[in-house]
Amino acid sequence: MRMSAAARTVLPALAALIAAYLVLAYFLVPEMWIFREHRLPHFDSMVTATADDIPGDPINVGLVGTKAEVMNAFATAGWHAADAITWRSSIDIGLSVVLHRPDSDAPVSPLFYRGRKQDLAFEKAVGDSADQRHHVRFWLTDQSDNDDRPFWLGSATFDRGVGLSHDTGQITHHIAADIDAERDGLIRDLQAAGHITSTYDIDGVGATMNGRNGGGDSYFTDGLTLIGIVASGAENRQGAAPLR
Incomplete structure (x- = not known):
């Protein structure tokens, strides 16, 4: 023709x-x-960065536990480990958004903390597509508790929809502004599943009313990072073990 x-x-x-x-x-x-x-x-040490080295989402959550314990806790709580970014997974998430079909383990974009991409990422779908989802990224730190269980720092946010970055025009998920609600909701999910024995706060990014992440989305926070102690087997810890 x-x-x-x-x-x-x-x-x-x-x-x-x-x-x-x-x-x-x-x-x-x-x-x-x-x-x-x-x-x-230079931006605060409790803020992640995008692949373009633009300040990203704040660090607002943490866990103490082995990788296996953390993975098991999220699986029990109904969260899914995010797929790696490949051509196949990228096409799948695109079709999920366009066709409104589920993709419970859709990939998340890379963020970097202290120069390293996230070690783990989990998500919990909302609705019938990957357009909206709860999600969190975690970075393994060089700290541990008295039982040599690793300390993880993470960034939890809610993806409210897909659009263009306000800063670069790239296709991205936009986050909801109340990142404290995501932080607290994530820990509540793990507690309800019986995998968090205690919690405590550490200083995070600091109280912020008009923050902006790497996609140009506004956020607000009390600035604290909520740490959860993951249950170790049948052991029920009564207090948070100090980090060292």
């Missing part, structure tokens, strides 16, 4: 427009943000 004259004109223009968008959103604008952020005082 021969292509019409109109199609021969429109298709190259459309391809050029898409290429211009990709270059602008994924290369030029991120470089502008990197330049801007590096001229400002």
Whole structure:
């Protein structure tokens, strides 16, 4: 079938427009943000960063427990480990959003804490697609408790919908502003599943009313990081073991 004259004109223009968008959103604008952020005082040590080195979501939750204990706790609580980002998983999450079909283990974008991508990520779907979901990323630290169980720091947020980043124009999930609600809800889920024996707070990003993450979304927080002690087998800890 021969292509019409109109199609021969429109298709190259459309391809050029898409290429211009990709270059602008994924290369030029991120470089502008990197330049801007590096001229400002460096962001707080309890804030993650995007792959473009733009300040991301704050650290607002933590766990003490082995990897197996943490994985088991989330599985029992009805949360799913997020898939790695591959062509297949990227297509699946896209179809989930567009076709409104479930994808309970959809991938999450990488965030970096102290130069490292998250070690673990979990999510709990809301509704019939990956458009909205509770999710959390965790980073293994070099600290442990008195029983040599690892200390994990994490960032819990709620994805309220898919759209374009307010800062770069990249396709992304937008988060809900009340990140404390996500932090507290996550720990409540693990407690209800019988896997958290005690909790305590540590200083986090600090009280913030007008924060902005790497997608340009606003957030507010009391600034505390809520730490949960994961149950070790049948043991029921009565207090939080100190970190060392």
